Amino acid sequence: MSTLEIRNLHVSVETDGEGPREILRGVNLTVRKGETHAIMGPNGSGKSTLSYAIAGHPKYTVTEGSITLDGADVLAMGVDTRARAGIFLAMQYPVEVPGVSVSNFLRTSATAVRGEAPKLRLWVKEVKETMGFLEMDQAFAERGVNEGFSGGEKKRHEILQMMLLKPKIAILDETDSGLDVDALRVVSAGINAVRETGETGTLLITHYTRILRYVQPEFVHVMAGGKIVDEGGSELAATLEESGYDKYVKVGAGA
């Protein structure tokens, strides 16, 4: 039973010349395997900070609170250890790794996460099938990681990694941003395929409700001013679609 528990999480970021600035101000959240949570909120509410803090980006400092995965202290783990423990972050802006091919990268990553090199024949088949599912050209595997990728290709590549690494907890940071309808459909199908295994807890971070028509969350959390300010079921997303974030922004500003 995989459970990610976030308790009273406070996170600061180092700013240029202005010292640390607190972004998260006491976030509480529990994600169990098989569940899908959406975190929504206006720009600057702290959504991306939450995802980076869980993954362990060095720019973000946890000043208070805890994150545990099945009781293990995630904050005590390095970035790579967290990934091997089963935490996956699909990046909003994946970076280029020039000269390193997608196939080499995927295999190195799978070897690290699974603890042993996957059997070559099975691996090749698995990658091929997953790329097929995501409607990706096979030639893609020989390109440099994210080198010259379009926005849609980058996001498909992130979902490809998620499908191959089979994480316990998958965090999708604005995976829907910058996607046309076709790409959104394919990427959502990938996310749903992972959800349907029932083995992964999914945390969907998004500004817009558009992706929630394809990937339906059981839980919706609204973030503003570095806190979760409202929670509900999928009906909350529908309300947000109509009324927007205005009332929460005021709450956040007063916090």
Place this chain on the structure above:
Amino acid sequence: MAVIDATGRPPAAAAPAAPVRSRDPEAHPVPTGREEAWRFTPLRPLKPLIAGQEPDGKIDISVAAPEGVEVEFVDADDPRVGRVLTPVDRVAAFATVRAGGAVAVTVPGETELTEPIVAALRGEGGVCYSHLVVEVGPFARATVVLDHTGTAKYAGNVEVHVGHGASVTFVSLQDWDDDAVHAGAHAFSVGRDAKLRATHLTLGGHLVRINPTVDYRGPGGDAELAGLFFTDAGQHQEHRLLVTHLERNCRSRVTYKGALQGADAHSVWIGDVLIGADAVGTDTYEINRNLVLTDGARADSVPNLEILTGEVAGAGHASATGRFDDEVLFYLMARGIPAGEARRLVVRGFFGEVLDRIDVPALRDRVMAAVDAELSAVGA
């Protein structure tokens, strides 16, 4: 990868004065360090070579060559000596004088070698000099490897003539011990419709300064110069290239990649290309990229293109020096890859373009292993 554009340097205000070209060491001034050609180079370790000190050490040279290749030791006044290389500084002039002759390797015309010619140069300490001449006859095909190991204070001249229609792959590996000093003038001439691929791989040494030059002896020549260097704490590794296009319709490509780590690691790359007034149809491009892995390292990179004709097919250059990107490290680690392995992946990817072109597999594996060892020495 974050890239800091280093091409913003002002070009040299005027073409530098043509250097003295002479085999007579005394015709060359003693460098002070203020000259354009010496301004990046620490002169102290080079003093015995600049002074032309009599050899008190030894470099052991053994040449393994396939059948059909002639290897001999010839006098310094042999016509093959100086056919390609005319020294432009004292060190190179002394190298020929003090070597007392040259090792001459001759590949007869129309010979197609399937195995490389390997010259192992092992420094046994002390001041020493050598001169190597490689002549590849018309329409021949050959691969020549120079493998420098051990230690010495060493001035070594190399001249390679690629006969018309011939194809030569040349690789020089500088795998010296940490205290070696190596000044090398490596001159190549490319005959009509001939092809040269020359690669310099510099891993070791306290000070290594290689001066590859290319000229063409007829139209249609093609020269691809590549380089890889891994500069560690306290090392000075310098590659100064000069490609002179005076013939029509010749092509040159220069691709050098360097990685630096540790305090006072210093690399210098100078890429000079001259296109003469009659060299119409010239096609040239040069690029140097450096990856700075730690604080305290310094990469100097100066491309320089002088064009005296308006009718070139293409002429360009680029230079970029970037730091190891922490966001790349985060991305790879967020996929479970430990930091040390992530760095190896990034550096191998960075060097890939040059490494993949070394078509001597044993050599390529050795360089990759050496790079991996350098990276793990620092830890991550």
